Amino acid sequence: MYAKNLSLLLHRELSEQRSYDETLKRFESLRGCGQLPRGRNRAAQRLSNDEIARAILGYVPTGSGWAGHVALIMGDLRPVGGVSASFKGAASLRAAMAALFANDDDCNSLMSLTLSIARIPGNDEYQAKLIFEEDGQRKTTSYVSKYALSLAGAGAEKDFDHDRPLSTNTRQLVLNREFFRNLKRDVDLSRHLDRPLETDWREYETEEERNAFHERLGARKGSVFLNLGVDTTVTWPKKPTRVEFGGHHFVLFPKTKETSHSISIDLQGERISAEDARTLLNRFLSVLSWCDDRHAILRQGWSGNPVPVPVPRREMAFSTMMTWMFYRSLPDDEQLLNCLSYYREGLNAAEAEIVSQEVLSFFKVFEMRRKGPQVGRWIAEEFDAACKNVPPEFLKRFNEDRQEKAVEKYVYENCRVAVAHASKKFTSDADMSSETRRLSVAAEIVRALARHYIRTTFSFSDSYLSDEVNQ
Structure with a gap:
């Protein structure tokens, strides 16, 4: 199976009736990211099962220019629960997909493969879910970022929610058994016939x-x-x-x-x-x-x-309503208005990726009525309730960063004081990559605390339809 032949097959199945030029752009992006053989001199190189899997992953994003980038990241997703819980003991999503082309039995055991891209503020998150039959039982394996180390251990799949979306905005490509059966049939036929490559070289002109x-x-x-x-x-x-x-x-x-x-x-x-x-x-x-x-x-x-690549312009996420429904009134509580202004300032700092200002702005929300020891006691008392919806990987990294230090002392001294003052005892260098990573994790926690404070202290709803929190 040549890349040219595969592009025609995937264009027919996955291109959503778009011009073939868009498919050529996808394959150009895949080559540019080292996911397929590069250069005219390697055009006649037959693709491995691994490379076929990479090409399929290149159809997950809607934008053809992102094909190589997404295939690179998604191909390296790791199984929740480790290789013992993975399909055919595969160490990555790419290896699991390649196994589907190894033999008919493996391909026929597949039920579906769901490939997901979730829009997370400031970044995208990727996940996959493979449902298959083994020994007469239906099983599910999820594949997540290799940095989610807490999910890599044996047995982690037992408590993992395979159906939980990564965010409120998740795009999915679902491929069923028939898709892989048909593609495997064409791949096997191409390899059996072993015909020479026929192409007009258009995609290699420049x-x-x-x-x-x-x-x-x-x-x-x-x-x-x-x-x-x-x-x-x-x-x-x-x-x-x-x-x-x-x-x-x-x-x-x-x-x-x-x-x-x-x-x-x-x-x-x-x-x-x-x-x-x-x-x-x-x-x-x-x-x-x-x-x-x-x-x-x-x-x-x-x-x-393998080559330097310019970064596409950011497309800002936004929401629209077909019918505008907004039934909120202007709060008459000056402290609430002040808290809301600090919270928005924190969100703006997060968008600008000024993480020190993000931490400080969110902290000021719940610092207004409590000073010194009081704010520490409030953090200690409300931490669990405030952070119940924080993603587990953030909580894990936060706890690793604070080590054995009490939550309230770490948040106040190593986060709030470190970014607000030129303290010799609690330093913070905004250019240091390790420091910005630490503060970005802390910002998620402080943001959760700030939101919990506004919601509970003022009974302030986050709905467009009502001022009051529904009890």
Whole structure:
């Protein structure tokens, strides 16, 4: 099975009646992220089952330009409960999907595969659910981020809710047994006939030029690029430019109609970890901000591309109503109004990814009526109730960060005091990647505390339809 033949098959099954040019863009994105063989000289290379699985994952996002990025991340999702709970003992989602093409029995045992993308503020989350039959019983395996370490242990699948959506806004692609049966039949037939590749080479017309362009930007064999968006008004090059700073090279991409300002750095070639790279790039942006006296925010991105890739422009999530229904009145409690202003300030800081301001703003919500020891006692008393809906992975990381320190002392001293004062005892360096990660976890907890405070103290509803909380 050649990539060209597979693109025609998947276009027929998954393209939603779009132009074949969109499918070509998906496969170009897959090649660009190293998910399929790259270059004209490898076009006649037959695809492995693993590569076929990657191509299928490239159809999960609606935007063709995200195909490679999503396939890279989703393919590496890990089974909840470890390999012992996974389909055919596969160590990743990609391996489990590849196993479906290994033999007819494995393919026929599948019931369905659900691939999910959830919109989380500031990022996307990915998950998959595979339902299959084994020994006459129906079983379910879920695949989650490899960083969800608490779900990797044996037995974790027993308490895991396989049907719980990742967020209120989750897009899913569901593939059933017939899809994989038909595709496996075509793959087997192609391999049996073993015909030479027939193509017009259209999709490879400019790839040689792109390869030369990427080499000028520092891409080499074995490169693994980290690509991060940047929100800024500082002076920026008008074309992709390779720069040197702090003993390392990275690439600056300019803002276009489709992409944001962004920075790419070769983690492998520069011999630097992702965490140290983020710290270095924060330092770089701090110098630029100082020189121009303008803002520069390093946003999220991804890693794994063999070449530097500009980051697509952010599409802000929003909600609309067909019929506008809003039955809220202006509160007459000045303290409530002040709390709401602090809470919105925290949300705005979260959107701008100024995590120190996010922590401080949310903390001010429940600090208004309680000072010093009082606020600590309130945190200790209300923590469990306030955080009951916080995702378990955030709570786990929060508890790891605070170690043995009491929750109320950690939140006050290591979070509120650290970001609000230039304290020698409780320091916070906003450029340090490890520190921004720690504070981003703490911000989720402080936000939950702030929301709990407003809701319970003022009996203030979060519904568009009523001022009062429904009891």
